[in-house]
Amino acid sequence: MKHISIALCLCGMILMNTSCDNYDDTYPQEYEKILSLQTTGEQAVDLYKTGEATNYSITVIKSGSQPTLTASAHIGAMDAVNFEKYISERGLDYVAMPANCYSFNMEELDYSSAETYKIINLQLNTNEIEIFEQTLEEGQTCVLPIMLTSTSDSILADKNTLVLKPEIITPSLSVTESSSGTVTKYLPQSGGTIALDLGLQVENQWNFTCKVAIDETTTTLEGATLVSDIISFEPGNTSSVQVNIPKFTKTSGNVGIKILEINGKDGFEFDTNPFILVASVEKYSLTADMLSSNAIEPSEGSLANLLDGDIGTYFHSAWSVSIADKHYVQVKLPVSTKTFRFTYTNRSNNGNAALAWFNLYTGTNENKLQLYKRFAWDEDGLPSGAAGVYVSPDVSIDNAANTLRFECESNWTGGSFFVWSEFSLFILSE
Known part of the structure; x- marks a missing residue:
């Protein structure tokens, strides 16, 4: 039986390697x-x-x-x-x-x-x-x-x-970077120009143009403009609609862009609904020395794991040793901010220690913190499952802060510890 299997494998290899x-x-x-x-x-x-x-x-x-x-x-x-x-x-x-x-x-x-x-x-x-x-x-x-x-x-x-x-x-003109109709792009806080590729499902072989416009009903980012409302297409070349994004006053905003008409080629279709550009400020470059915690578990899960881009690793607050105070992760920034958003990802293999209630404090140092908000699973949609992701709305505070504390009140199973696999900040610095 072993010889037959080897022979079949060899025949398969011969067929796979056959060329013209x-x-x-x-x-x-x-x-x-x-x-x-x-x-x-x-x-x-x-x-x-x-x-x-x-x-x-x-x-x-x-x-x-x-x-x-x-x-x-x-x-x-x-x-x-x-x-x-x-x-x-x-x-x-x-x-x-x-x-x-x-x-x-x-x-x-x-x-x-x-x-x-x-x-x-x-x-x-x-x-x-x-x-x-x-x-x-x-x-x-x-x-x-x-x-x-x-x-x-x-x-x-x-x-x-x-x-x-x-x-x-029928060939259809659309944004080629996303089939969902939404594309997210990141820029510095100062803003800039974003190019969105437009194309057909087939390689373009024709000269034609399309007219585009900003859709006011789906646009939330004030001050966005188009470099040009006429996009030209040539055989063999890609084209793009370019959008000027002003300096960010919020960490992100939507720009709705719609195709109005196609000229120079009959029969092509396009979606009359606008596609959405989500323009976001770039993720802040956190380093491990900016993070601290009062409840580091000695047996697993370092803080550095929150920044490695791998949801297979994680930070686990203390479970094998007793901590009298509520467990927290604290971020100490070298800059101050009045506007930011944050994201975190639950542990990849289960959500047992996912946050169900937590407090966010802000201040100029750890001794001058003020409660911004108590986040709750039901009111804020905190994820309970494995690898669940939470993306906060913009946090806007009156007094600039460089210290942010995320304090666990309870996880989904009622425990005092919590687990994150990834953490990110998007800030507008003062």
Whole structure:
């Protein structure tokens, strides 16, 4: 049994490493020569409505023990008899597209002694296919059945058929950096210019422009402007909408941007809803020496783990030793701030020691702290699960502070200790 497994593995390795220059190694050597399609079965093909045809490549392989033998074959649309047999055996409601929907650059294949494969270019006429599909009844599917045949040479029986199933897609212009319609970008406190890439689902081959505008109803960041409201596209090049962000007065804000129209190319679509740019001040560069705690657990979980970018590590407040006071993590900044937000992430494998209630204190030093707020799981949506993330709203205080204390009142299981895997600050410095 062991020898059989090894043999199968070796055969798999041979197939995986077969290239267009070495097709003759693919099949058993009892074939002097045999022809086959490289890609077979049913294949979905995306056709974009651009007013132009779509090219599809088909490779036909010549292999066997005598690779220098000549060969000939024919490739083309499957005849009516074979197509009817194909769909009836499988219970399919397929309809073959008419000849005006496609064209092969070659159908008669003549292999010289030096050739082991040929690549055929199939041109699919999207407009004609769309017109034909409109004539189909409900439940019917338009396909192009392709068959490799030969009157003089052998064809591998299970690799002689390819059925293409076209799906017609209208190109749509959108932000390429996110499928959700929201993109977050970070800038220094002084602001700057943000570029958002716009593109189609297909490589652009055309000259056209689009007009964009800021959507006031979804914009919360005051003072944001567009560098230009006309975005130009050229073949082979990407384009972007550029947004000027003023100096931050809050740690983040939204800029809604909508596409108004496309000019120079008919048929392209775009979402009339605005996409959202979330412009945020950069994360403050905390270091481990800025962090302290009155309840460091001696057996695990250092404070430095909060800043390593790895949710698999964590800080754990004391559980093996008794601490009389409430456990806290304190941040001592080299700058002062009146506006900031913070984020933390729970331990990655469970939320047993996640914060359920905690207090935030601010001040100029640890002896002059004032309670800003008591955060509660129900009112503030504190996460209870493993790797849960909490992102605070902006904290705005009247007196500038450089010392922030996060004090645990209770975790979700009622304990006095807590665990964080990551911690971040976003501040506007004074």
